[in-house]
Amino acid sequence: MPTAVVTGASSGIGAASARALASAGFHVFCVARRTDRVEALAAEIGGTAVTCDVTDPAQVAALADAVGPTLDLLLNNAGGALGSDTVANADPDGWRQMYEVNVIGTLLVTKALLPALVASGAGTLLNLGSIAGHLTYEGGAGYTAAKHGLTAMTETLRLELNGQPVRVTEIAPGMVRTDEFSLNRFHGDAAAADAVYAGVREPLVAEDIADAIAWVATRPAHVNVDLMVLKPVAQAAPHKVHREQL
Template sequence: MAGTAVVTGASSGIGAATVRRLVKDGFDVVAVARRADRLLQVAEETGARVGCLDITDTEAVRRFAGELDTCDLLVNNAGGALGADSVATGSVDDWERMFSVNVLGTLRMTQALLPLLRDGAGGTVVTITSTAAFTAYEGGGGYSAAKAAERALSETLRLELCGEPVRVIEVAPGMVRTEEFALNRLRGDAGKAAAVYEGVDHPLTADDIAECVALAVGLPQHVNVDQLVVRPLAQAAQHRLHRGPLMNRKNEH
């Protein structure tokens, strides 16, 4: 599959890595994000087109969609977590922001581009959720709730598009180490952000997730990967994380 791809949250992390990977696969990629300077760097590096856009602005999203002639692939990647407080003490503003970007941003982009995705031999919607979408954890109530809602959106969309040539794919990563995710979540505290990954033997990278997107998208159009859950080998589940080197038991005596 190739054609025109739109990737949100494309100025860094998983979004930027996905832009690079899809350009490599021959897509005409429109990289979407708020930060024009970072976005231009990605565009200069990859040759992608730029869509400087805040996906929490409904009218701006509609104008953006109206400027496109075609769209064969939408990657809903923009999102993130804010805060690690309990439900009892969590900030309502943080919860609102997480829902506005993760859930409603995905809804706005999907609604705006769905006519173009339906108009052709076949379109694909990929949404990057999280393993937090189906396993809650202490301090992650807002993020888990937002990602669960995003997952429900994807599952519902797949049902509603049954019979049409549009694939709906969810990629749900576990621990991914990027330059900004934990730092943003923990209010810029570099020490706390580093501690999240401390001792973990090879957390996933943004490039790993981009490879998963490319794998799912690159399958024949009649093949739909409903949900692809991907974790580092050191993370067996949301609450089962090994810190320290991965050991070869064969060599133990």
């Protein structure tokens, strides 16, 4: 049975992707900081729970030990946004936290598990980016800077791994309504989180992204999907969203 690691698997896109990959025949290592959540998910899908903060090198090393010498697929999904301040009013600590999780966390996990991906003979490395890694918008500079960093790392990995049996893909969603992304961004302010989706008919949901991830994962090994951008029909760009009158 092929194996997969999904970071940030405790909720949202990570949890949905773990379920989709399990349905596609993978044994999934469900990885996140919240032990109770990943244990429940692993029990549900017949996977393995690993408690891990991706920004902690010791915990990432323990994750690599748990996975073992070979790995077929790595989904670097752990990430997130904090705040919506302008650059002039930016919180440097929030910027650092976003960079640590979205970029450094992805770096640490990739470094730790890359030998196992190569050893599989046909590894797949999937990084969960965002349209924020390709475009900018007012109030989003800290998040877009982090996601641009992730995009640059992904593209560099594809160059550096050329000739190795590992394909490299970035999945770049637009507006996805999940239980926690916007709530975390606005520090628990439910009204501010709900306003992000106000009037938007059918924003994407976690299962839409998970379906795309499973599709990429199950292409023939010689097929590399470099970049997949997914947005709801209502969203033309980060700053251009059709909202119906409520």
